[in-house]
Amino acid sequence: MSEHILATQGVSKAFDGLVATNNVTYGLFPGETAGIIGPNGAGKSTFFNLLTGYYPPDTGQVFYHGREITKLPAWDRVNLGLVRTFQLVSVFDTMTVLENMMLARMRQGGSYASKGRFFFGRARRKGLDDECFKALATMGLEGKAGTRTSDLSYGEKRELEIAIALSLNPQVLLLDEPFAGLSLVEIGNISEVIKKLKGKFTIAIVEHKISKLMDLVDRLSVINEGALVCSGEPREVICDPLVRECYWGKEDMVCY
Amino acid sequence: MLKRIEQSPPLTLLVVAAAFFVYGYSTSLFKITDFIIFTIFVLGFDMAYGQMGKLSFGHMLYYGAGSYGAGLCAIHVYPDPFLAILAGMIFGAALGLILGPVLVKLKGAAFALSNLAFNQLGYFLVLVPFAPVTGGEDGISLSFNSYGFIDFSDFNFRFYFYLACLLGVVFLYQRFTRAPYGIFLRATKENEIRVRFLGYNTQVFKVVTFVISTTLSGLAGALNALNLQFTNTSLIDPTRSVEVIFAALMGGAGNVLGAVMGGMAFMTIRQYLADYLVRWEMFLGIALLFIAFKLRKGLYGVLAKG
Ligand SMILES: Nc1ncnc2c1ncn2[C@@H]1O[C@H](COP(=O)(O)OP(=O)(O)OP(=O)(O)O)[C@@H](O)[C@H]1O
Ligand SMILES: [Mg+2]
Numbered sequence: 001m002s003e004h005i006l007a008t009q010g011v012s013k014a015f016d017g018l019v020a021t022n023n024v025t026y027g028l029f030p031g032e033t034a035g036i037i038g039p040n041g042a043g044k045s046t047f048f049n050l051l052t053g054y055y056p057p058d059t060g061q062v063f064y065h066g067r068e069i070t071k072l073p074a075w076d077r078v079n080l081g082l083v084r085t086f087q088l089v090s091v092f093d094t095m096t097v098l099e100n101m102m103l104a105r106m107r108q109g110g111s112y113a114s115k116g117r118f119f120f121g122r123a124r125r126k127g128l129d130d131e132c133f134k135a136l137a138t139m140g141l142e143g144k145a146g147t148r149t150s151d152l153s154y155g156e157k158r159e160l161e162i163a164i165a166l167s168l169n170p171q172v173l174l175l176d177e178p179f180a181g182l183s184l185v186e187i188g189n190i191s192e193v194i195k196k197l198k199g200k201f202t203i204a205i206v207e208h209k210i211s212k213l214m215d216l217v218d219r220l221s222v223i224n225e226g227a228l229v230c231s232g233e234p235r236e237v238i239c240d241p242l243v244r245e246c247y248w249g250k251e252d253m254v255c256y
Numbered sequence: 257m258l259k260r261i262e263q264s265p266p267l268t269l270l271v272v273a274a275a276f277f278v279y280g281y282s283t284s285l286f287k288i289t290d291f292i293i294f295t296i297f298v299l300g301f302d303m304a305y306g307q308m309g310k311l312s313f314g315h316m317l318y319y320g321a322g323s324y325g326a327g328l329c330a331i332h333v334y335p336d337p338f339l340a341i342l343a344g345m346i347f348g349a350a351l352g353l354i355l356g357p358v359l360v361k362l363k364g365a366a367f368a369l370s371n372l373a374f375n376q377l378g379y380f381l382v383l384v385p386f387a388p389v390t391g392g393e394d395g396i397s398l399s400f401n402s403y404g405f406i407d408f409s410d411f412n413f414r415f416y417f418y419l420a421c422l423l424g425v426v427f428l429y430q431r432f433t434r435a436p437y438g439i440f441l442r443a444t445k446e447n448e449i450r451v452r453f454l455g456y457n458t459q460v461f462k463v464v465t466f467v468i469s470t471t472l473s474g475l476a477g478a479l480n481a482l483n484l485q486f487t488n489t490s491l492i493d494p495t496r497s498v499e500v501i502f503a504a505l506m507g508g509a510g511n512v513l514g515a516v517m518g519g520m521a522f523m524t525i526r527q528y529l530a531d532y533l534v535r536w537e538m539f540l541g542i543a544l545l546f547i548a549f550k551l552r553k554g555l556y557g558v559l560a561k562g
Contacts, residue, residue: 106439
């Protein structure tokens, strides 16, 4: 277990008797890009929520760098480098694109460290502005800095959310269905970005369509009805009879 | 135009000062001092409501804490007016610090009603068990040291001093909302959970915001105790909590000019309409209905558009 950067030990979570995550023991290796697939309602998002501290598991433990973080609040996990995006794009619609980025960046630099500046300083200042424009540029959004976020397309919002996640200096980046609701072109763009990030830090991607992950991930795991079904080299996993069974007739399965 | 003023802090200060000067000198400085105090209270309330999105039905508690803090300090410690004001703010802040960690976790009606419940409790405490100290229903009358022209029994001095306090609060309010903290507040109001996933301990910052709100309310209460030269239970009466809510709604929440307009408009109705209408509260009720249905963003919303 200690070689994992992020791991769970038998975590379970139920909602009113419905077991959404069932005794999952899973680990991410440093630097790998891992995929987690499973049909709709399989419990993928719930599992991410347990990893990131959205809510605590009913039973089981979560470890980060070998240290137990099961009860650690979400914000502390983020500050330790455990960063996520949400399945439904989650940015602040009432603010501008730049302000969205400032919110993520302004506590990273000196401004958060010195509380005085956080409360009394000016939000707009050269150093922070430069940092934010640079962070927006990672997803090609620097030209939209002044735009109200509610005026962005869904795809642009997704890009903004990823740019924000990257600006938080992740060690582990958890992406919950980063392609959901996007056009083919947008999916291509985001795939390219992820490919460039591969190896720089640990990445886990949840997806329910297998095809989008095949050439992106080093390792694939399958969750069905809350439980981890199997895990391994992507091409082997999708040919596993158990996996074929839970996807049978539902998905775009191709056995390579 | 209103928006342009709001966006420039020096201009905002100028406009607020000018408004109270003109209003004060064209009516009576003595009366307008009340307006200033109430406007400070509205701004304090608005830190919780306009900035954090939490509507309290019990803010008279913090106002009352400020009044009694000032009064008790004057009687039992030393009758220095500035010490009394400081004590009032400390009382407001302390109450916010004690109750805040529990209260800010609550949402909507639970937050509103819990504040009301604590207000009710505080009212009872000063009325009965602590009556020997607080003077119960009759309250306590106060007198303060004066130093030359610094004389709180002179309404001219009070007017200027209180106006300076208001401008200080306006300055701070705008400082906060334009700082990184202001971006944090707006984001938290929109989606608190998402803010947590950017690494913010939202609980701590919400408590801080609540304490700022209760401290400013305490300041208003303390200034009022000095203004009246007494404190009694009407200064912590939970049924009066509706006044500040009403003013904030009327003016428009979430900005300085809205709070100032709300405070002025409410006090004007109360001061002057009461001369003509015996049951002026009914007029307030009708006005509130009108706001609820027609002017969701208050006077600021209407005037900022034009
Ligand atoms: N907060 C909640 N309250 C009640 N039930 C929930 C909650 N969150 C998830 N569930 C249920 O738990 C199950 C797993 O949900 P989850 O969102 O984890 O699935 P998923 O694999 O992410 O699915 P999708 O592909 O649709 O995103 C579903 O049946 C869902 O209805
Ligand atoms: Mg999901």
